[in-house]
Amino acid sequence: MPEKISRRMTLQRKTILNILRQTNSHPSADEIYESVRKQLPRISLGTVYRNLEVLANMGIIQKLELGGTIKRFDWNPNKHYHIRCLCCGKVDNAPIAPLNKLEDELYGATVFSIIGHRLEFEGFCPDCTKREAQKT
Amino acid sequence: MPEKISRRMTLQRKTILNILRQTNSHPSADEIYESVRKQLPRISLGTVYRNLEVLANMGIIQKLELGGTIKRFDWNPNKHYHIRCLCCGKVDNAPIAPLNKLEDELYGATVFSIIGHRLEFEGFCPDCTKREAQKT
DNA sequence: CTACATGCAAATGCTTTGCAACCTA
């Protein structure tokens, strides 16, 4: 089942992984690109995208498909939930226990074969909450 | 809080709404465009996007931001959950009761102000399940 | 040595937007 996956550890790949592991902010590919560029000025955006994809397939990091248009990345490959700011898009961890029984309710109620679920909380980050309050 | 919203019911808007209400398949903007074109051959894709946006803001339909890259639309404006095929992207309703207490667990555990949550099941539709089985 | 990886630039896919003409209330 798991396809053969490339394992060559280039400087670019190593650097991207290190940068990601140094942040808890669930950055987008572009944000990662900007950070990596400080260490490897000649790296290309395409390389960043390709490596994030490879690292995610290797199970070393996690690609997040949350609401909104852009994908974000998490150094923590283990499944956990997130909360996203509806105003600025910022993402944080949502430390609640995994809902393992959720699928049980669906069995028999859908013709799909159920694999799992994605849960994401929505809200406002402290900065945006503050900014909203001031506007009044 | 709710901004002033346009209420002009053009033929295009009416047709888009009717088409959407005739399907349970949670179509994308492009799929809706193709259907509407059979009745209004000169309609433009931009008009379809604009009207879907307007109808969603009016609370008459619902815009779905699920996994994957494209947005889908639901004639049913009421909050409910969905299941998405990981293979072909097809979307169906996931008829389970709303999890109203979910946010309670998060209170105190996050610095965000919590508004709500988005839950989506993932699986394989009957067609893709069948196709997978045949491949072996 | 060679298969995988890179940099670059062009291409893709979905969605949004500027604008002049048009139409609904």
Next chain:
DNA sequence: TAGGTTGCAAAGCATTTGCATGTAG
């Protein structure tokens, strides 16, 4: 008639890809 709406085409944004060159194992 005024202001929302349309069709058209071009632009926007995130992401992917083709290709010649480079490099890790």
